[in-house]
Amino acid sequence: MHSGRVPAPAPAAPLRVFVLDDHEVVRRGVRDLLEAEPDIVVAGEAVTAREALARVPAVRPHVAVLDVRLGEGGSGDHAGVEVCRELRARMPELACLMLTSFDDDEALFDAIMAGAAGYVLKRIDGSDLVTAVRLVASGESLLDPRATARVMARLRAPQPEPEPVPFSAELERLSPRELEILELIGEGLTNRQIAERLFLAEKTIKNRVSSILAKLGVGRRVQAALLAGRLKEQQAPRR
Template sequence: MPIRVMLVDDQELLRTGFRMVLQSQQDIEVVAEAGDGLQALEVLAGTEVDVILMDVRMPRMDGVEATRRICESQVQDHEGTPSGPRVLILTTFDLDEYAFAALKAGASGFLLKDVPPAELVAAIRSVRGGDAVVAPTTTRRMIDRFASVLPSSVPVADTPELARLTDREREVLLLIAQGMSNGEIALRLTLSEATVKTHVGRILTKLQLRDRVQAVVLAYETGLVRAGGVL
């Protein structure tokens, strides 16, 4: 089946441009559009969608709140994979604070609105496959940029979220937050990449996170990692 995409943006001209690009792909179909977050929720109630391209600054309901509501309504399977559509945030400027808020709300990544067509298509396919579009190093840079909105004095030992993890899982989470891929973590800890993938899946399940992007956010919020360094 083709990847079912929904376009959510209050600029009709922009939606038209994205639709033309995506409809030219044999494996992608634009099945719905909406002009704001509230309309998007209404449309989703009766439409099956795999990936949502979500603007952030819209009337009535912005993309951050819409993303939060979409993600909160989803459940995860035993491997930590969420049900329902995955959200890609559209931003005008790199490191937009709205993009950061949307990642916290459950978005799987963000794209700039002037993204080249080939990158847009690749991002949609990647997200549909279960990956996050934002690279860990990019996520760290964004979190460093907005570190002022995160808690700054939460003792790691007193954090209930991290208490759910084994020592090895916590070690893997720390390396994820430092921007390492599964392969790099495997080399650092002398493990197989498959074993690292298993640890990552357990971390996401125990902490009820959607993907590595949210894992990085949580690592900062709990004090495991601070802007500019590691505790």
């Protein structure tokens, strides 16, 4: 998994870790595994994305172990990736280690774009998970080589010529404010950053983003960002 590299020496102070997982058995298992190490403490844990976003900045961990998929009560598929994106925007020094049951290229791609330092499957051995936490805490990038190769191949693959804009009707459904938010999504801003830019509540932006996705007929923020990029390209000649 990590090419036989020797983990970096543990920091003098305990390594602080936060755990987000909506399954109690998994969450407790990860916590007990990590706390069995003399140099690691679990500084906090959460069941939902909302809880994680509220608690992580307060406890200031070195590493956040984030479940990629949370149940609907926790915020749904790929919610852990959104938590990673938001936390990295607030705390650039935080290392996020994504933990998932599924070998999902889309989730891996989103995690890389969100700034995750590592992405491992839940079938990982306990000792390897501890090593992964220490590695990302030391600044290493820990992504499964085979999965990373697939994502890099996708990024390098020649992109087909964009088709004539089929989404003009969908764009017409957006209000001027929603178009403004869509443009900021295309710039890679998080909900928190958009809220600060537009002087609105973060919850308001979250609701607007959900509305935008529904009106555009897309299920994920990355897809909306791609549409925003195409819209910007089309508008450029007219400016």
